[in-house]
Amino acid sequence: MTATDDDRIALQARDVRFDFSGLRTDWIPGEPLASHVIDVLHMLLPEGERWFVEVFSQALPLVRDAALAEDVRGFIGQEAVHAESHQGAQDHLIDAGIDVSGYVEQIEWIFSDLLGERGLTGAEAREWLVERVGLIAAVEHFTAVLGEWILHSPDLDAAGADAEMLDMLRWHGAEEVEHRSVAHDLYMHLDGRYLRRIRAMLIGGPALAKLWTDGTAVLCARDPRLRGTPQRRVRLRDYLRAARRGLVPGPGMFAKAVLTYLNPRFHPARYGDTDAAIAYLAVSPAARRAGGTA
């Protein structure tokens, strides 16, 4: 009884709230690096997911399939709530004295300027829109893979990770798994050409890797609790050690995700565990408080 492609899940946003006021900066206790590797999401996603909302809202009028349009609408609402939830966590990082303003300004510039409308109009604007849908489809493959990972990360529980943060990440991960096909389906509807899809991955994949690496370095360097400690400097072997211990996603997972995407017959529905997402949403404290959960 595994939900598959023939179960078209009705996508709806959930009205979740999180309270990070009591969160430690090493919310995986004693593991500042692993905590900050995941904290990068709080700096990337508020702007990134708002950009998804913007691009998909602009793309909706091009959609000529009512069922896909319904999926895209559900996707937009879920992404909008994700952005706000990560914004709450980002605000907490700032309150905790970690100055991430420079990094966040750079992220804002990337999403609003480089990946904004670029002053294009008419047919050129429309094609740039389709290109950005392709980029989002590539990035959404990673978010689905990350969602899958966080839903199956018992080592974080064993390490005593903060329950509120884990719930936020797993609720988010479950919704990413739940809506993992939407961006791909939208790209396939609007264009669908293989080389263009791969081109988007060749741009999105390395850019994401660089932003993630830089973000981790910034968080560790600026964390006042790490002042004067060797953990202030991020070392590759420390990351690999955390990955081996199951506290952060490992490099192999990302490499495999890219290889999967290269398959000309790739479809997200064939990867990922919808059952795990549904099961988590049925126990998530935030989703339970929000009501209307399935």
Add this chain to the structure above:
Amino acid sequence: MSTAGTAPPPHPTPAANALATITTVAARLAVRSGHRRRPAGPVDRSLPVEVRALRRPCPDVAVLDLVPAGSAPLPRWRPGAHVDVELPSGLLRQYSLCGDPADRSAYRIAVRAVPGGAGSAEVHALTAGTRLRLHGPRNAFPLATAPSYLFLAGGIGITPIAPMVRAAHAAGIPWRLVHTGRDLASMPLSDELAALAPGRVHRRPDDTAGVPTAADLLSGMDDGAAVHCCGPPPMIEAVRRAVPAGQRFHAERFSPPPIREGRPFTVRIVGGPDVAVPADRSALDAVRAVRPDVPYSCRQGFCGTCHVRLVAGTTQVDTATPDPAGPGRTALCVGRAAGDEVEVDLGR
């Protein structure tokens, strides 16, 4: 290479400059790719069907078998799925599929006649041979694997639960069903399910057993059981609160409730036109009639997609609930004018 149309990075670094170049190349390639892109063609997924049979297991419940009007089999579905039924009058209603998912030659729905309900009255008046159009199926109540299940159904809420029970039974997963209702004569489908495993089905009519509390419904459940509940909203809410933390609770996710006790008002859109919002519709629906591309999603006020700038006037959800968009903004989906009109700016 020129990076026209973009501002310089706030913090110039080699990586930022490289990214600016890469995105500029991407935008140019996008324009070139557009020359050979075929625009999306229309996709019609609606399903023409015909009413094959209508029977009444209870005086106020109609069970309909719907068969495809063409030769193609109906789309696959899983327990918990529903279809949107377009009735001959044009009314659109959602009904859970309650038949056998393996049978691709027919969909079954069961509809209780609701006093004053135009949709259910129309369904009850349908006759064999009538053509209908369906949209879907969609699943807002998916069934995922669990060590065991407790199914709770209130009245006609048995419809999505019935195929779940059959699926759990077929998979050999332990399950139990509690079906509540006014009296046995108003509780369809569970008699057939009791034939599968009489010991697992508890039919609990209020007239003899009394109205159950959530604790009654959950009593004797396994620790690892996934609770699946469908019934009147107060029943779902009570069970939601009573299921212990850490134990799975599943309920159907519904569309927003209809607007009650709304007052008509006017939305003036900056740059025109003025839109009249009837008492029973949202500003979003009214605005979309003239601006179909206005973004929205949750239609419950919280996702923020349809929040726009409020230029003049004040809005609220109702006298007890403020507009969730906050000061200076309004959620088109739930915000209503406190007076007779408001002015909004749909521009970004």
